[in-house]
Amino acid sequence: MVLDRRLLLRGAFQGSAVAMALPLLDCFLDGNGQAFADTGKRIPTRFGTYFWGCGLTKELFVPKTMGANYETTQQLGSLEPYKKKISVFSGLRAIVDDNPNFQHWTGLAAITTGISPTKSGEFDSQTIDQTIADTIGHGTRFKSIEATCAGNKNESYSSLGGANTNPPEVSPLGLYTRLFGPGFQDPSKGDWKPDPQVLVHQSMLSVVADDRKRLMYNLSASDKARMDQYFTSVRELEQSMEAALKRPDVIAKVEIPAAPGEMPVSKSVPELQKVVPLMARLIALALATNQTHVFNIALAEPGSTIFMPGDSKPFHQQTHEEPIDPVLGYQPISANFSTHSMKFFATLIKELEDIKEGDGTLLDHSLVLAYTDTSFAKLHALDGIPILLAGSANGRIKTGYHIAGEGSPVSRVGLTVQQAMGLPIDGWGKGSMATKKAFTEILA
């Protein structure tokens, strides 16, 4: 008789009880608050992205002073309370090389892949969050979680490459259900136990996985890549099931709230003001309960069409059509939308900062990359691009600086971020954006 992993798992579970394979973890922290007393493990470092469309208003966004203690500007005003934990990069460039400037796409793809995209709407490699998730995303229920605030299921900028994107949750209720609906058990509760269904699912998945060899046979290269992606998804699901058999480490004391109700979700700013805080809170709780270590949240699409009720022109339209006010020197209505985009980011930061973990906050143990698709949206400009980094990645990155990119490729930030997240790489990006120069001055 051939021994079968499925039955072994099953047998172990049916036999002498759960506790054998799954010792309950006591979750008291050690004296210095950085590690669990019983396991010696450090508090995990989390990574996330926040995407907003249509860039910035340079005159109102870029701080006049450099380095630490930079002067807060109008568009960064909402981030003032967290200023010491946020670094601002200005003056970065996305370099297209031989490709066109795909409006509202090139900048986004350049920041997330370090590569000038060859097609609009597609990524020429997997995105940075997935590369990081390959390192830190396993051992949790979800390798990564994607969400978008304006209700459009196409608005995810996390990808394993190509045209496929990791589909986002599009409403607070959807995000809540995915994270805390069926299949979720609160790890801080005493009655946590592994769900026997997980073992069943593992044996089912292995039946499907056994077909891999046959299915990969005889395919063209492009279809082989697609079939391979299917089986990558199978492996990821297997890994997440394996993680589901272990009680997640409890680091923060948080209460999982009741499910939010159905609510209107759209690009209208007042509706976003209700939706974004709920989404941000759920993301923070997902991190705090170790359901995932990686998240991606988008405010709206690149070329953002968020709008103010009663005003017939949405953000994107305004950036192109609103005249530059000769006295102010910028487009006041468009600027207002950029300011809102930063306020929404501040909402996310607040939620991360509000959760205490060890001797710090969830934000201290995270690194959040906030990025956009262009700088001056009116001209789809690819120079002067801003990026924000929030959180110190468990002390791996110094925060609270304004760094002038001086025309550096955006990929330098991506490289810096990956090094801070502990990835063993010394270079990143392609073509003119290939770089080996991280912003070492902020790496701790």
Place this chain on the structure above:
Amino acid sequence: MQAKALLICLSVWALAVPASQPVLAASAGEEAGLRLLTESEYRNSIRDIFGADILVQGRFDPARRAGGLLAASSTVLSVTPAGLESFSKMADSIAAQVVDQKHREKLIGCAPKEANTADDTCAGAFLDRYGRLLFRRPLTTDELKSRVKLAGDLAKSGHDFYVGLSDGLATLLYSPDFLFRHEIAVPAAGGKAYTLDSYSRAARLSFMLWDTTPDADLLKAAESGRLNTAAGIAEQVDRLMSSPRLETGMRAFFADMLQLDTFGNTTKDSIIYPKYNAQIAAAAQEETLRTVMDLGLKSNDDIRNLMTTQKTYINRVLASIYDVPFDFHGEWMPHQFPEAAGRSGLVTQVSTLSMFSHPGRSSPTERGVAIMDIFLCEPTPLPPANVDFSIVNNTNGPLKTVRERLLAHATTPTCASCHNHSDPIGLTLEHFDSTGAHRLYENGALIDVSGTIQGKTFMGGQGLGRYLHDNPKFPACLARKLYSYGVGANSEDVNPSVYKTAYKAFVDGGYRLRTLLKAMVTSPNYFDAAPPSAADTKTAMNTAK
């Protein structure tokens, strides 16, 4: 008889061959295409295999439109980790419903000897039967064997035959053999060229005409090899096309071609347009599909009349947008617009007008770009990156209407090349606001709805409808999209010579949809496959000709 054969098989398996030998594809041919099921193909397949009362609840990875069709992404996309998570949950839920108390008697077709343990005979018969329906071909011995074993193991450990059976079924439901349509190429008679094998033909016909998985008749025709003959195809096409289910298939095609999914991302500013709501969005899609089905399938009328007809169907909420009295008998009623309403076919329906507008105002450019892309297969290139649009916006200046503002903007040569195409089309629709309601003034100025394209001058939506009706590019575009939809290609890569016989029949027969459809799917070219060596350029399978 069948059960007996299965028993023999099972006893042979019991001798246990290690399962690690590579097993060849089920059909002895070359894989020529891999097409991810669309959401509606998945839903319809489940409904037709297990019954309409089996609920399918879950999320599908979004499709992406290429060459004007979402269908084209079926040959490009794969299954993401979150997508598989969702497919596996849906599979569990579907399988659990199939074996529950309510459905088991009807759907399982046999009963276990004992309900609290494995019964390989009953499980084998069940999984074999549904495996063939789900995979659209018979299961291989190994595929069946692994599922029967799983169902048996889990039935024993869970002390429940039905739980094991449900889990065995679920593995079929999220297998790539169900989620993807494998199109298998075999050498065509005569040597050099390749063509689809009979099971792939059955699927291509069924998904095209009914938007669902092949039924028992089609699978039988595939099994017997009858679908490898012209007569066999003609028989099946006649059967499929004379069924009322043809409407399901054509609704799916037109919903894709007319980009009705755009409603998923359409919001209107409730301060400016308080009437607009989700009910109107749903009704507008239904209005458009009813119009197309009525004219194209039921009346078998000249399909070009979709651009000019003043007949439509309305319900209560649409009556409020169209500002016509609604007769409260029944949910939908036919409606004929008077000439003075300015309406003309699909281009002046609420669907087209509201999908391609901003939340707070109409957009002649978006409308023009969409109409050229959807009806004429003329996609507009992206505008140059570095453009100053200020003049278009300044409503406080001397230029009151969007026409004046756009024209001023389009005097810039780089802008003009595209705007001269799209704007005249969109500007003729300016008598309809962002929700499709009629108006005569913008910012107090009377709206001019004249347009000139390629020397032809016309007026308003009715002039535009007539222009499109008479433009040979419209029926040509419809044929191009229909073919691309059927074979899963990007319409921009398709060489029209592949379906030229069908197109000729369409033109000669007075532009009837049924004529086009029948000629297309009965043409031997419809099942052409790329030779395996060229398989990498598969999105352009059609260019193999």
